[in-house]
Amino acid sequence: MSRFEIDAKDAMGRVGSLELGGRTVTTPALMPVVNPHLHKPDLSEADIVITNSYIIYTGDSHDEAVKDGVRSVVGEGFDGVVVTDSGSYQMSVYGDDEVDVSNREILGFQRRIGTDIATPLDVPTPPDAARETAEGDVETTAERVREAVELYEGYGDAPALNAPVQGSTYDDLRERSAREAYTAGADVYPVGAVVPLMSDYRFGDLVDTVVAAKRGLGADAPVHLFGAGHPMVFALAVAVGCDLFDSAAYALYAEEGRYMTPEGTVQVDDLDELPCACSVCRGASGDKLGFEALAQHNLNVSFAEMRRVREAVRAGNLLELVETRCRAHPDLLDGLRRLGAHAETVERYDPASKSSFFYLGNPRRPEVVRHHQRLDRLELGDDTLVTAGRARGRDPLLLRPPFGPFPLELAETYPLNAETPEDPDDDAVDSALRGVERLVSLNPDATVTLEHPGWTHPRLDSLRDKGVRTEVYG
Ligand code: GUN
Numbered sequence: 195m196s197r198f199e200i201d202a203k204d205a206m207g208r209v210g211s212l213e214l215g216g217r218t219v220t221t222p223a224l225m226p227v228v229n230p231h232l233h234k235p236d237l238s239e240a241d242i243v244i245t246n247s248y249i250i251y252t253g254d255s256h257d258e259a260v261k262d263g264v265r266s267v268v269g270e271g272f273d274g275v276v277v278t279d280s281g282s283y284q285m286s287v288y289g290d291d292e293v294d295v296s297n298r299e300i301l302g303f304q305r306r307i308g309t310d311i312a313t314p315l316d317v318p319t320p321p322d323a324a325r326e327t328a329e330g331d332v333e334t335t336a337e338r339v340r341e342a343v344e345l346y347e348g349y350g351d352a353p354a355l356n357a358p359v360q361g362s363t364y365d366d367l368r369e370r371s372a373r374e375a376y377t378a379g380a381d382v383y384p385v386g387a388v389v390p391l392m393s394d395y396r397f398g399d400l401v402d403t404v405v406a407a408k409r410g411l412g413a414d415a416p417v418h419l420f421g422a423g424h425p426m427v428f429a430l431a432v433a434v435g436c437d438l439f440d441s442a443a444y445a446l447y448a449e450e451g452r453y454m455t456p457e458g459t460v461q462v463d464d465l466d467e468l469p470c471a472c473s474v475c476r477g478a479s480g481d482k483l484g485f486e487a488l489a490q491h492n493l494n495v496s497f498a499e500m501r502r503v504r505e506a507v508r509a510g511n512l513l514e515l516v517e518t519r520c521r522a523h524p525d526l527l528d529g530l531r532r533l534g535a536h537a538e539t540v541e542r543y544d545p546a547s548k549s550s551f552f553y554l555g556n557p558r559r560p561e562v563v564r565h566h567q568r569l570d571r572l573e574l575g576d577d578t579l580v581t582a583g584r585a586r587g588r589d590p591l592l593l594r595p596p597f598g599p600f601p602l603e604l605a606e607t608y609p610l611n612a613e614t615p616e617d618p619d620d621d622a623v624d625s626a627l628r629g630v631e632r633l634v635s636l637n638p639d640a641t642v643t644l645e646h647p648g649w650t651h652p653r654l655d656s657l658r659d660k661g662v663r664t665e666v667y668g
């Protein structure tokens with residue numbers, strides 16, 4: 195059995211404690227993928243790892259795992275939490291004719307080797323599959339999850355259970371799959387078959403997929419993003435509510451000479467100097483990093499990014515980190531925009547008060563959405579001045595892009611005390627003028643005058659059409 199407690203929240207992200215069999219993992223956490231038959235990394239920073247029970251079942255370490263437990267085949271002295279995957283991934287890559295194991299059999303084996311979290315034989319459906327295929331796979335996955343719950347209920351020493359969420363790129367199927375998994379009553383909910391979205395840099399679709407899955411899950415459900423191992427996506431994925439990540443990428447990238455950074459990947463041979471403070475990189479040059487050193491750097495930089503993300507959640511500035519990361523690649527920017535498209539959903543999860551707000555160019559933030567929703571609480575006199583300039587006399591409402599109008603007395607309170615650029619960008623002005631529009635439509639009888647410094651935004655024309663007087667101040 196497991197317990198998941200949430201200790202801090204930001205956007206849809208959280209820092210939590212996942213308790214399993216006397217061990218506690220602080221989330222969001224990175225689980226290095228360990229293949230017991232290949233190179234084993236230094237796991238001293240790992241509280242939790244993931245390995246593949248199908249590979250153990252069919253391989254040389256089978257007997258040792260049964261005799262001494264899965265922890266002994268993961269790595270010498272490793273005493274953290276072990277998650278095991280089933281053969282589903284092999285099945286989806288090589289076809290189910292090649293994977294000669296049943297759901298009950300692989301679940302029984304995972305219990306025998308003493309895993310902490312076991313995974314049933316879900317059916318991963320790749321992105322853009324035919325809808326009927328995706329529907330069928332969601333149903334089979336749900337049956338396998340229910341079979342797992344029933345099977346493990348019969349044992350006092352059963353592991354905790356992963357209930358994978360499938361549904362391909364159909365958001366309604368993702369939500370349905372998540373609801374079925376959550377209703378069955380598992381411990382952790384991995385969002386599956388998203389590796390192709392990440393390897394094709396479809397970060398917008400990745401955001402949609404996770405948000406759809408979250409809709410079908412309770413807020414108390416720990417969510418694992420299956421196969422997400424690049425540090426550049428951690429902040430974004432945590433912001434949409436993922437708690438666990440697994441990385442085989444650190445080793446797979448190293449095999450191709452690829453050096454991970456929180457902003458992306460570079461070919462290590464191209465680097466004269468290494469932009470990283472980890473133990474591998476200090477004093478080394480790119481052409482001297484062999485496979486093991488490169489894999490260890492990739493893991494080190496991934497752990498460091500996860501620490502940074504957790505701190506950002508605790509400090510309430512995760513969305514600033516997401517914006518910084520998502521400006522490193524145009525495809526990540528698509529992810530950021532898609533997060534903005536879900537701003538109303540994000541707003542429902544986001545804590546109402548944090549310590550600071552830095553505006554970095556993305557107006558679709560929960561704080562702004564919330565402020566605009568609350569404009570109906572403002573009472574207007576007959577004759578109202580909204581000014582983007584300095585407050586004075588007449589008791590005006592202030593306009594500070596990206597926020598819509600607010601009274602002077604709120605100017606020093608969160609989030610209206612945000613740090614914003616002196617000279618607002620078009621998106622911020624657009625957002626502020628939307629706020630004025632909403633104010634006007636909520637108060638059809640009021641006369642509103644808007645003072646601005648000479649903006650030339652088309653929304654000013656539509657405000658004038660709605661009867662707002664506009665004045666430019668000097
Ligand atoms: N590893 C990466 N994706 C998946 C998935 O969808 N299911 C399982 N079981 N393992 C995975």
Ligand code: ZN
Pocket residue numbers: 470471472473474475476491492494495
């Ligand atoms: Zn390094």
